[in-house]
Amino acid sequence: MKAFESGYILRDINTGLNSYIAMETIKILDVRKENPSTKTLVLNISLDFRPGQFIMLWLPSVGEKPFTPSRVDGNLEITVKGVGPFTRNLCRIKKGSLVGIRGPYGRGYEIKGNMPCIIGGGVGIAPLMPLIEEFGKKATVIHGAKTKKELLFIDRIRNSGASLHLTTDDGSGGERCFPDELFERILEDREFDQIYCCGPEIMMSKVADISLKEKIPCQLSLERWMKCGFGLCGSCSIGPHGLLVCKDGPVFTAQQLVGTEFGRYSRDSAGSKIDL
Numbered sequence: 001m002k003a004f005e006s007g008y009i010l011r012d013i014n015t016g017l018n019s020y021i022a023m024e025t026i027k028i029l030d031v032r033k034e035n036p037s038t039k040t041l042v043l044n045i046s047l048d049f050r051p052g053q054f055i056m057l058w059l060p061s062v063g064e065k066p067f068t069p070s071r072v073d074g075n076l077e078i079t080v081k082g083v084g085p086f087t088r089n090l091c092r093i094k095k096g097s098l099v100g101i102r103g104p105y106g107r108g109y110e111i112k113g114n115m116p117c118i119i120g121g122g123v124g125i126a127p128l129m130p131l132i133e134e135f136g137k138k139a140t141v142i143h144g145a146k147t148k149k150e151l152l153f154i155d156r157i158r159n160s161g162a163s164l165h166l167t168t169d170d171g172s173g174g175e176r177c178f179p180d181e182l183f184e185r186i187l188e189d190r191e192f193d194q195i196y197c198c199g200p201e202i203m204m205s206k207v208a209d210i211s212l213k214e215k216i217p218c219q220l221s222l223e224r225w226m227k228c229g230f231g232l233c234g235s236c237s238i239g240p241h242g243l244l245v246c247k248d249g250p251v252f253t254a255q256q257l258v259g260t261e262f263g264r265y266s267r268d269s270a271g272s273k274i275d276l
Contacts, residue, residue: 121199
């Protein structure tokens with residue numbers, strides 16, 4: 001696996017994995033259009049990466065944001081939906097362009113269980129793809145989006161051997177419901193020994209509540225405003241426990257998040273509360 005050629009190394013004493021603090025300039029090898037609002041960028045780098053960890057990606061004159069890759073075997077791939085100034089600029093990037101990256105950072109998913117249910121809402125399915133392909137036919141996957149056009153990686157999920165269930169808000173693809181609602185119904189007839197989830201926080205909060213009620217271990221990937229990426233600035237703190245998404249997460253267990261702001265509000269760049 002290629003590592004950064006220069007820069008300071010941050011070693012996580014818990015995982016034993018290295019992260020690179022200095023930024024490396026990387027070429028975009030390819031840009032694939034996944035749906036009208038989402039693209040996948042293939043980066044000219046491969047790293048020792050645990051599914052669920054993230055990199056900080058920098059665009060000149062635009063800024064820097066965290067992204068969890070949608071593919072970690074071989075060249076890293078990140079899947080981006082254009083929803084704000086940074087991601088819209090990133091979706092306009094061309095093959096051959098240069099970006100800066102540093103990482104990987106954070107705690108990824110712990111690979112546990114033989115009967116996992118993997119739940120992805122919208123572009124939240126992207127960080128779960130390496131996990132889905134690792135579990136293969138052992139996994140049950142629930143993927144939801146607003147419309148059929150916004151569903152992602154359908155063929156790739158099916159090719160993994162996983163059992164796939166689709167939902168859409170408008171009923172244009174799969175069942176007309178939210179992923180957490182379908183998850184609750186599937187639980188009536190099927191047992192799982194581990195839940196993995198990523199997507200809109202309201203949906204994840206409901207999945208966490210169901211998992212806690214049913215006493216099924218559950219791991220969820222959170223998103224918060226990040227500036228440094230490795231625990232110095234505190235901008236991604238989750239109140240009131242002071243957990244840092246960049247260092248203690250981004251993957252947390254449902255039990256860790258009990259009594260926190262998770263599912264109730266997030267924060268802006270200044271730390272002010274934003275109701276979900």
